[in-house]
Amino acid sequence: MPASVPGDAVVTVENLQTTFHTRIGPVRAVDGVSYSIGKGETLGIVGESGCGKSVTAFSLMRLIEPPGEITGGAAFLGGENILDVPEERMRELRGSRMAIIFQEPMTAFNPVLTIGYQMDEQITRHLRVSRQESRERAIEMLSLVGIPAPSERYASYPHQLSGGMRQRAMIAMALSCDPEFLIAD
Ligand SMILES: Nc1ncnc2c1ncn2[C@@H]1O[C@H](COP(=O)(O)OP(=O)(O)OP(=O)(O)O)[C@@H](O)[C@H]1O
Numbered sequence: 001m002p003a004s005v006p007g008d009a010v011v012t013v014e015n016l017q018t019t020f021h022t023r024i025g026p027v028r029a030v031d032g033v034s035y036s037i038g039k040g041e042t043l044g045i046v047g048e049s050g051c052g053k054s055v056t057a058f059s060l061m062r063l064i065e066p067p068g069e070i071t072g073g074a075a076f077l078g079g080e081n082i083l084d085v086p087e088e089r090m091r092e093l094r095g096s097r098m099a100i101i102f103q104e105p106m107t108a109f110n111p112v113l114t115i116g117y118q119m120d121e122q123i124t125r126h127l128r129v130s131r132q133e134s135r136e137r138a139i140e141m142l143s144l145v146g147i148p149a150p151s152e153r154y155a156s157y158p159h160q161l162s163g164g165m166r167q168r169a170m171i172a173m174a175l176s177c178d179p180e181f182l183i184a185d
């Protein structure tokens, strides 16, 4: 059923369907998810383990890989159907207008690059700022999420942070370009 679409909705998801094509047949992990979120609104999605929350999140970020496939539905961010735009456009949207805080922080970071390098890569890709401004913004974000000694953490590799700190660093990275739509898995 299509979600009712208020005029000021930031995100509207309509009948999202994601299927995994497995050897024992298709697994319909997400089957008809619809919702709409307005500016400043938060939507909480609850459900038992394995019910499809992460697959829904990955689908909206277009991070589903084979044998998984988005098999139906639409998702509008502004006027664009993000399930339908070219991958190139998706790369512009990801990390800037929409961002995800992954359930597994190790999924978010490349283990061989420092936290700061990865945050700078994202910030300078999407915002018109110098390296120096990017560094300042990254350290400010790390500080805002409550990471002690943020300049040191900026220069750390992911494995040098505790699990909780890695989660915070991931939140800092997701927030660094001020996304309109933030998914917290
Ligand atoms: N690569 C895959 N191949 C087949 N099935 C998959 C694959 N990835 C996910 N699934 C299935 O999709 C379903 C939804 O998984 P998902 O990770 O979205 O659950 P979840 O609601 O996020 O659970 P949790 O609360 O434990 O994080 C599960 O039944 C899972 O087995």
Ligand SMILES: [Mg+2]
Residues within 6 Å of the ligand: 053, 054, 055, 103, 185
């Ligand atoms: Mg999950």
